[in-house]
Amino acid sequence: MLSTRRTLAGLVAAGVSLTAALLPMSSGSAATGDQKLRVTTSDGTSLAATLTTAGVDTPRPTVVEFTPYGESGATYSFSSDYNFLAVQDRGTGDSDGSFDVLGPKAQQDVVDVLRWACQQPWSNGALAIAGFSASSIVIFNSMHQELPCVKAAVLRSGTFELYRDLLVPGGIPNSVPGLAVLGAIGAPALAQGQERMTRNPSSALDVIIGLVTAGFDAGLLNPTLDDYWVQRGFRGNVNHFPVLMLDGTFDVEPRGDYQAFQYFRDQGIDTRLLVTGAHDGAPRGTDYGLGAINQWFDHYVRGIDNGVQNEPRVEILAADGSREALSEGQFVHLTGSDWPLPGTTWTSLSLSKTKAKGVASLNNGTLTRGAPDLLPSLQAYPAATSFPLATDPNTIATVAGGDGGPLNKLTDFIPALSDMNLTNLTGLTYTTGALQSAVTAVGPATLDLKLSSTLPSTQIWAVISDVAPNGESKPMAVGRLNTAFPDIIPTKSLYAGGQLVQPYGDYSHTSLALPLQARNYHVEFWPIANRFEAGHRIQLSLVGQSALSFPTLPSLNTVTIGGGSGSRLMFPTAPGSSLAAALP
Template identity: 55%
Template structure:
């Protein structure tokens, strides 16, 4: 822009702003590139926005320049730190491991003492930048008073890359691609500044991908990339979505950190936010204003848990059709888990291989089989479908909704459907499938999907769970147990325990938290089918499950206070357990 023309436009803008608001416009924020030198001599690229002493919000990102994920509003500086081995930072990317964690503590110690800092720091993170903070909380983090962490993993293995011991290879490869792209585009900067760092950066990204594949079980490498306590006792606001690709993490983190005043807002993340909401941006700003600047805005008195629940599927949620529920804890106090048993009798509502029933009674015993072939992620894999949907695929599934429903997927699997509900049921909480299964392959993946089936008969996935047959054991002490029932199993993934081919074995399949209002007249359906094609493919197999009888498969489904799933299904012997 020509300098004189620019000055004229700025003057006009200032005059209009003064006339409309009675106040002069805020000056443009000053942005400064700074390089930080870590204790091992590696330099990291950082970007400071602000030029005078203020509380400073720090974000550690592997996505290069301009990748900050929150504008905290006036009164704050922001510092974006490009993680080592990414963007224009030197060193080797270590998949958010010990060296990156040490960088977090060192950068914060440096930032605390800078002339542009008041000595008060806050943390912001989204996805990888949130994971970096969760992984680092066991270290002393100087001057940090609070954090806002959106859609990050509590345990990288369980929450994103190998949930249920099943390699989630497509999202993992996607993340590495997103990290590698800024390193490539900013490669010329690195090449001109420090040519010797290029091989190190390239090697680190390659090694990170190979390391994930080299550690299929939950071992020490993974434990270094998970939550190991909070030595800082920070006040943390966790933001998540029920359909998010990392949804499990924030729920688990809240349970671990609620004693330090954590809040949980479940309104959207990777998967987008419902129309008519701001995705908790306002709550995030208020959180930082209160804990960093001492603003008495009452945010600390807001409900500890705020839930936006879908009404039938993710698409309806995004369109602004949702049910709100506030609570004091998660799982919500007073939640009841109702035992729904899988039965062989035909429901007459599904187009699956068996069209079975799901209900309160104990049905006749039977064995039913299905081919464990890859299934479409758009249908059977709500977390992974949500992230690609938010990235632009929603236009396609909106034009062709059959792609995102279970209509095309269920004919290749088993399904079990309830009778129509007599009243609304608001389901929110972890869910569990206990199933005895035999397979014809050395290893198979148990894939379970819960759908909301409307009067039109179309099933829409609202929750899913997965488990490799190599991992039948659970850690009962770490599981959520209510009334003697395990309602959220904590699997043991440290060593494989292969099942003999053709012999049935009991498995406890963790379904990620569900948040849906099943309307009166709708049905609840459970699908068993082959693993999502977003997972690492396995050998083709035929899997056989035992249904009916006292040891037959059962689904433990949560319902919030005020909802009575048992009554909605017409009564029967009480089989629900309360938290």
């Protein structure tokens, strides 16, 4: 039986509050419990590790996790059928060396440790990998190397590309989450400092330099997707072990697992994607995917015939009107054989100047299935910092505490805190009419937008919300784009029926606009998963960037709609759901 011991949601919350020859150390005996070990890598760096075992006299399959969060950073625990080896990444916790943001040195460490673990007397030669967030990311980053003895992996909420999926999504630095993670890494290193000074005082300087350098390299010195970031992303997979991936509808880094699923699928690898909860917590009454994880390892590592290979390849717990409702157990259960779900359709919704009823914003526009407005219109809004409780639901879900968490209790008590209505007063909104039947939206969405700004670059921040009959507008998905990155890579973008439905932005170089120059942009939304009930409305808001992103100068942005502008929202609907029927 597996249980979750610690989630990165707690670690990030802690970070926000703060700042935010391979030989074991002990030869081991028949003792039961945790044993502290040290592993020396191929470049001579000593890594700290903890082995949890029911006894070293009987070799067992071993699950390995690599964590930057110190000796208490493991996110899983396992039954006595498995050993569990938690390894502290170089330059973190009590491991020597310099932290390289899960780059090439950390990736080589993964290979070295797995090779060592496979040969230990307590290992039967069958290894598995478990990861959550950072401990998943380092595995995705390492798959271009052969990972010795690995029979299966479980990776929850890992980035496929660290730049694109977490730290600089849309070319906009995700500064507060990034600083929180760095704080959560640095705090255990500081707490274990006395242990380090007793063992190897000379290693302290390397650790300090690594953490300081990581902050500058990842936060300021590499604003484009350059070689630094390429080395800290997925670079192919030479392995063929089955991979179970888990994520959450409102996770802070949800994009990567969807992308990884598609890659592994195309490789012919046994893979599953469960969108059942991650940093955002699990909906009330569900098991956080623990049953599926147990089945995955039991089947692929221990050879137990439990039928897991026959389960649906994709399973999603979609929201039912709001993030808070999902946390409280109100969700729509969807399954399918692929991602996007087979039968998903995208509907083009034009941005129109026609006034929507019951909405307060600078323009009160509409989203329409009909033809675009015949004549073009210009609509302006100030791109200034926005209130993150409303405009940054993925980051907020990470620190909200899940079902019954303090922040979720607060927004339940004061719903306006996570409502878009106040933010909309200084933004542009485009809202459909009331839906005549329920619509389940699942999949990536795209905003095609013609926009100019008073500055050479500005941040486009778009929010899709579920507007209830009482007027509450709950954010369901966010799209973001720094206008310095107007280009996409067509060969890596997703098209349906010849229409762009998921742009793959080109962040390798910047291309600044002239002040007031109108250009076309393609804004990627992280996947949405929500049922819009009959009587509800779909709303698109254009507002200033979240206050949790890197601050920039405010600007005045002007959107061109109608005519030949092409400004539209490509909106996904799940199989069996019809936006045409809901909006005749």
